Amino acid sequence: MESPFSRTEILLGSEALDYLGQCHVVVAGLGGVGGYVAENLARAGVGRLTLIDHDRVGVSNLNRQLVALHSTIGRMKVAVMRERIADIAPNCRVEVHEVFLDGRNVYPLLAEIGADILADCIDAIACKVELILAAQSLGLSVFSSMGAGNRLDPAQIRLARLNQTEGCPLAREVRALLRKAGGSLDLWTVYSRETPRPTAPAEAPTAGPGGRGKTINGTISYMPAFFGLWLSSAILQHALRSGGFS
Numbered sequence: 001m002e003s004p005f006s007r008t009e010i011l012l013g014s015e016a017l018d019y020l021g022q023c024h025v026v027v028a029g030l031g032g033v034g035g036y037v038a039e040n041l042a043r044a045g046v047g048r049l050t051l052i053d054h055d056r057v058g059v060s061n062l063n064r065q066l067v068a069l070h071s072t073i074g075r076m077k078v079a080v081m082r083e084r085i086a087d088i089a090p091n092c093r094v095e096v097h098e099v100f101l102d103g104r105n106v107y108p109l110l111a112e113i114g115a116d117i118l119a120d121c122i123d124a125i126a127c128k129v130e131l132i133l134a135a136q137s138l139g140l141s142v143f144s145s146m147g148a149g150n151r152l153d154p155a156q157i158r159l160a161r162l163n164q165t166e167g168c169p170l171a172r173e174v175r176a177l178l179r180k181a182g183g184s185l186d187l188w189t190v191y192s193r194e195t196p197r198p199t200a201p202a203e204a205p206t207a208g209p210g211g212r213g214k215t216i217n218g219t220i221s222y223m224p225a226f227f228g229l230w231l232s233s234a235i236l237q238h239a240l241r242s243g244g245f246s
Helices: 006-012 014-020 032-044 077-088 106-113 125-137 169-181 222-242
Strands: 024-028 048-052 093-097 117-120 141-145 157-161 188-192
Touching (some): 006 014, 032 117, 032 222, 048 077, 077 093, 106 125, 125 141, 141 222, 157 222
Parallel strands (some): 117 141, 141 188
8 A cells, every 4th residue: 555655755765754753843833834834744754743722713714724614613723733634644643732822831831742843833922932942941943933924925935043034023022032031042933024014903902811912914825834834844854854864
């Protein structure tokens, strides 16, 4: 019977494919970027994924998120993605956590998960910084997505260390907060040099996770996908190099 990874094996070789099967990646955030990261890692043969997201699929997600279908509206994103991966790569071990990450829970959760690599695909800046700091303190390799919203031009997307990004307001804020907290800026990021378009007016603060007004970004179908694909590529190539496969 033909293997679902036979084409990947032609490209990478059987030993490299076996090595990917031993890798464990945690994907934090399953929105427009994170969904593509999780799926592409599973399709490439990564053997273990831990997915973290507190949110449910909403109607406004339909324009860009893999988990968003009319049939999945109202369901937890982690549950939908776990089922999707099971239908693609049944041997991939997928664990899920329905939790909003913050400074109180992120370190113990990452320590419990015990992954090798973090794919940071969350939007909330303070939580993003707490996640990166916790991952760095635990020795995880960190790959982080910056802002894909309010942009249209995929030719402006770049992969760079955080301290080498330019023209991205989110990256600038993350740099400042990490520097203030004593974190390292030496982590890979996907970002855009395109000047972002204006956001919608901020929503009123809510009583839910985070308890603050949410800024609504404009989005287009393909931009988060591009970010997710770039991040997936960086993670996979890093994993292969770490295993001695260049």
